[in-house]
Amino acid sequence: MSRPDHEDQLPEVLRATDALLRRIRFQPRQSLEPELAGRLVRSEKPARVGVTAWRQWWPAGLVAGLAVGFLALLLILHRASTIDRCCYDLDGGGAVDDGVLVVAERDGRIRRLSVYEDRDRSETFTAADIIRLTRAGVPEPEQSIPPGFTTIRRCCQDLDGGGPADDVIMTVATPPDRVLAAAIYELR
Amino acid sequence: MPPRITSIQHPDLAFPRVETPAQIACREWYEAHGRELYGYLRFQLTSPDLAEDLTAEVFLRALCHIESFNSALGTPRAWLFRIAQNALRDHRRQARRRVSLPITSFRDLEHQAPSMEERLLWEEEVARLLGAVALLPAADQEIIGLCYGSDLSPAEAGDILGLTGSAARTRLWRALRRLRKVLAE
Numbered sequence: 001m002s003r004p005d006h007e008d009q010l011p012e013v014l015r016a017t018d019a020l021l022r023r024i025r026f027q028p029r030q031s032l033e034p035e036l037a038g039r040l041v042r043s044e045k046p047a048r049v050g051v052t053a054w055r056q057w058w059p060a061g062l063v064a065g066l067a068v069g070f071l072a073l074l075l076i077l078h079r080a081s082t083i084d085r086c087c088y089d090l091d092g093g094g095a096v097d098d099g100v101l102v103v104a105e106r107d108g109r110i111r112r113l114s115v116y117e118d119r120d121r122s123e124t125f126t127a128a129d130i131i132r133l134t135r136a137g138v139p140e141p142e143q144s145i146p147p148g149f150t151t152i153r154r155c156c157q158d159l160d161g162g163g164p165a166d167d168v169i170m171t172v173a174t175p176p177d178r179v180l181a182a183a184i185y186e187l188r
Numbered sequence: 189m190p191p192r193i194t195s196i197q198h199p200d201l202a203f204p205r206v207e208t209p210a211q212i213a214c215r216e217w218y219e220a221h222g223r224e225l226y227g228y229l230r231f232q233l234t235s236p237d238l239a240e241d242l243t244a245e246v247f248l249r250a251l252c253h254i255e256s257f258n259s260a261l262g263t264p265r266a267w268l269f270r271i272a273q274n275a276l277r278d279h280r281r282q283a284r285r286r287v288s289l290p291i292t293s294f295r296d297l298e299h300q301a302p303s304m305e306e307r308l309l310w311e312e313e314v315a316r317l318l319g320a321v322a323l324l325p326a327a328d329q330e331i332i333g334l335c336y337g338s339d340l341s342p343a344e345a346g347d348i349l350g351l352t353g354s355a356a357r358t359r360l361w362r363a364l365r366r367l368r369k370v371l372a373e
Contacts, residue, residue, distance in 0.1 A: 009357075014364045017371070021336040024314055025298040028226040028240060036218055036244050040211045046248040 080104065080111055081161040085169075086123045090115050090182070091132060092150045092175030098132070100159065100169050101125050102184065107162025112136055115171060115179045132179040133171075149174045159184050210254045213264075214247050221265050222247075224338040225272050231321065231337030232276060232329050236296040242279060246272045269338075269348040273330070280326075320370040328363035335360055 010018055086099030097119075103112035113135050120128040152171045159167035166188075172181040207215075225246055230239040249271050250257070257267050294311045301307035321332055334345035346356030 011361065014361060014368065017364050017368050020313075020317060021332065024231075024317065024336060026227050026230040026236070026239070026296045026337070027298050028223060028243065028296060029236075032226075032240055032243070033218060033222065036222075036247055037215050039244065039248060040214050040251055041207055043211070043251065044248055046245050046252055 079106070081106060083159055083161055084125050085157050085159060086118050086125075088152075088154045088169070090152055090154065090169065090171045091117070091173040091177050091179050092152060093177050094175075097121070098179075099123075099125055099129070100182070100184075102159050104160040104184075107160055110160060110184050113182055113184060115182050117177065132177070133182050135182060149180060156187060160186070210251055213254065214251045217250065217264050217268060218247055221268055224265070224340070225268060227337035227339065228269065228333040229272060229276060229337070230296065231318065231333040233279075234318075234322075235293050237293075238279070239296070242272070242275050245275050249275065266348050269334075273348075316371070320367055323370050324363060324366055327359065328366055331356065331360045331363050332367070 080103050083102045083104060084099060085102075087096050088098050088100070089096050090098035090100065097117055099116050099118050101112075101114040101116060102110060104110045113133075114125075114131050115133045116125050116129045116131050118124075118129055120126055122128075149172055152173060153168055154170075155168040156165045157167055157169065158165045159169060167184055167186050170183050170185065171179050173179045222243065226239055226243045229242045229246075230236065233239045233242065246268060250268060253271075257264065294314060297311060297314060299307050299310055301310050321329055324332070330349070331345055334340045334348060335342060338345075340348075341353075342357040342360050343353035345351075345360070346353045349356060349359075351359065
């Protein structure tokens with residue numbers, strides 16, 4: 001094949017390299033042609049390279065990733081969180097020294113509820129505080145409620161970790177320092 | 189193009205297979221451009237086996253994606269060279285991940301050497317040249333492969349690379365200058 005536009009203008013200094021490269025001629029083996037024709041007739045698939053495989057599978061990977069992310073989000077949302085709110089008068093004693101410790105699913109079920117007296121004035125529950133009442137998810141009413149009990153409601157706080165301050169803590173107490181029952185409900 | 193019976197047979201089958209128009213087209217493309225493509229690939233690969241594998245891969249890919257070939261947009265040759273470029277790129281990407289020992293062989297090298305001694309000297313010279321080409325940037329290897337492996341003019345190489353003839357020529361000359369420098373070191 002003639003290459004006049006190339007060869008006529010080729011700088012003198014490159015001519016030797018050009019001539020050397022032009023002498024190199026490779027010839028594929030004769031049997032490659034019928035071999036390839038046979039592979040074409042059999043409609044053989046080309047070799048799958050890593051990138052192609054990745055391109056083929058990325059939608060499935062994306063779906064799997066999204067599913068895992070969604071499950072992780074569900075787990076996070078349903079993971080119980082502990083909420084500590086202080087300080088109110090929940091036992092009717094007059095002093096604003098009671099706190100409420102709640103273990104709840106985010107904006108969901110209350111798993112555990114404790115009313116404590118903030119003895120050390122730390123405005124949070126510590127080992128020095130006294131638990132006045134603890135109950136689990138199921139109400140455990142006092143069997144013998146003595147006379148003179150009082151019902152106390154405190155609204156509105158975020159007591160279930162859901163975000164909005166739409167929860168109410170209600171206690172049934174006999175002043176000055178006994179809490180007989182406690183409950184949390186959400187305003188709708 | 190009507191399907192026709194070909195003599196090519198699968199070794200496991202006793203009857204001839206019907207060659208589809210796409211298969212006929214690919215086979216005819218190999219007859220027309222197989223050697224050019226082989227030369228292009230061989231200039232950038234260490235062994236004839238690799239060049240054969242990739243040449244076959246080019247045509248298998250062409251058959252697999254033949255519906256995407258549009259003759260209004262370019263010639264089959266340009267399309268096949270683009271497939272070859274991609275196949276070579278994929279091969280290099282995989283080769284980076286693999287530990288391989290290149291086996292240099294020149295059983296496919298044409299020669300007019302009158303004696304075995306001269307033939308060996310020529311093979312040594314070619315090994316030195318291609319070894320130097322392998323040290324060049326990929327773009328340089330590509331233009332050298334097209335112009336010397338496939339024996340294309342710079343204008344033809346430019347068509348495949350999406351360059352004007354003068355831009356391809358400039359790229360070739362720069363590549364040759366770098367090659368000359370590597371050979372001198």
